[in-house]
Amino acid sequence: EPEVTQTPSHQVTQMGQEVILRCVPISNHLYFYWYRQILGQKVEFLVSFYNNEISEKSEIFDDQFSVERPDGSNFTLKIRSTKLEDSAMYFCARSVGTDTQYFGPGTRLTVL
Amino acid sequence: DQQVKQNSPSLSVQEGRISILNCDYTNSMFDYFLWYKKYPAEGPTFLISISSIKDKNEDGRFTVFLNKSAKHLSLHIVPSQPGDSAVYFCAASLFGNEKLTFGTGTRLTIIP
Numbered sequence: 037e038p039e040v041t042q043t044p045s046h047q048v049t050q051m052g053q054e055v056i057l058r059c060v061p062i063s064n065h066l067y068f069y070w071y072r073q074i075l076g077q078k079v080e081f082l083v084s085f086y087n088n089e090i091s092e093k094s095e096i097f098d099d100q101f102s103v104e105r106p107d108g109s110n111f112t113l114k115i116r117s118t119k120l121e122d123s124a125m126y127f128c129a130r131s132v133g134t135d136t137q138y139f140g141p142g143t144r145l146t147v148l
Numbered sequence: 149d150q151q152v153k154q155n156s157p158s159l160s161v162q163e164g165r166i167s168i169l170n171c172d173y174t175n176s177m178f179d180y181f182l183w184y185k186k187y188p189a190e191g192p193t194f195l196i197s198i199s200s201i202k203d204k205n206e207d208g209r210f211t212v213f214l215n216k217s218a219k220h221l222s223l224h225i226v227p228s229q230p231g232d233s234a235v236y237f238c239a240a241s242l243f244g245n246e247k248l249t250f251g252t253g254t255r256l257t258i259i260p
Contacts, residue, residue, distance in 0.1 A: 042191075067246060069246065069248075071248075077252075078237075078250045078251065078252045078253065079192065079237060079239075079248075079250040080250070081247045081248060081249070084246035084247065086246070091246060092245070092246055092247055094247070127191050127192070129191075131246075135180065135197070136182065136194055136197055137182075137194070137246075137248060138194055139184075139191035139192045139193070139194075140191050141189075141190055141191045142189075142190070142191045144189075
């Protein structure tokens with residue numbers, strides 16, 4: 037299965053700044069997801085996106101997070117005002133249906 | 149949230165022998181289970197999955213067993229190869245629900 041690509045691979049930002057993480061999935065995929073993994077912890081679900089709408093979100097996905105697919109290709113995760121605890125690997129995933137999800141290589145976000 | 153547990157943080161196995169990774173879950177509504185392999189600084193790579201209507205699924209060297217009554221699944225790798233050294237995550241989902249719930253992972257080391 038072809039993978040999604042994610043940019044950047046590593047993002048360093050100051051606390052309080054906004055960051056945008058990007059994911060470029062294959063165009064015929066319908067379902068997109070964001071997960072994160074804080075160092076040493078499990079992979080955690082953030083949000084799922086179907087038909088250009090959020091279909092499910094976790095309690096982690098609060099008002100400082102948003103997702104969109106503005107141009108029909110890139111799928112973005114925006115964190116409006118980063119906190120130290122937002123430092124993590126962020127993974128984009130995609131699936132054709134609601135079954136097997138295929139993950140991108142991740143973006144390492146470091147908040148200083 | 150400990151709905152999916154991997155109680156062994158690490159496992160070492162001799163090359164050529166069988167590797168058995170275990171996973172327990174508490175939510176009896178889970179009906180789709182997946183195993184992912186993860187190398188450092190990469191995203192999770194899908195290995196194999198099983199739905200709750202089956203008790204076994206095989207793909208090459210990888211076999212997943214599901215014991216619904218015990219709420220337990222296992223991944224068997226035979227024969228183990230050095231390239232299998234990685235962190236293995238089990239994940240579970242509810243039918244029609246996009247969210248994957250991950251375990252904490254087991255680091256598998258194959259000894260040449």
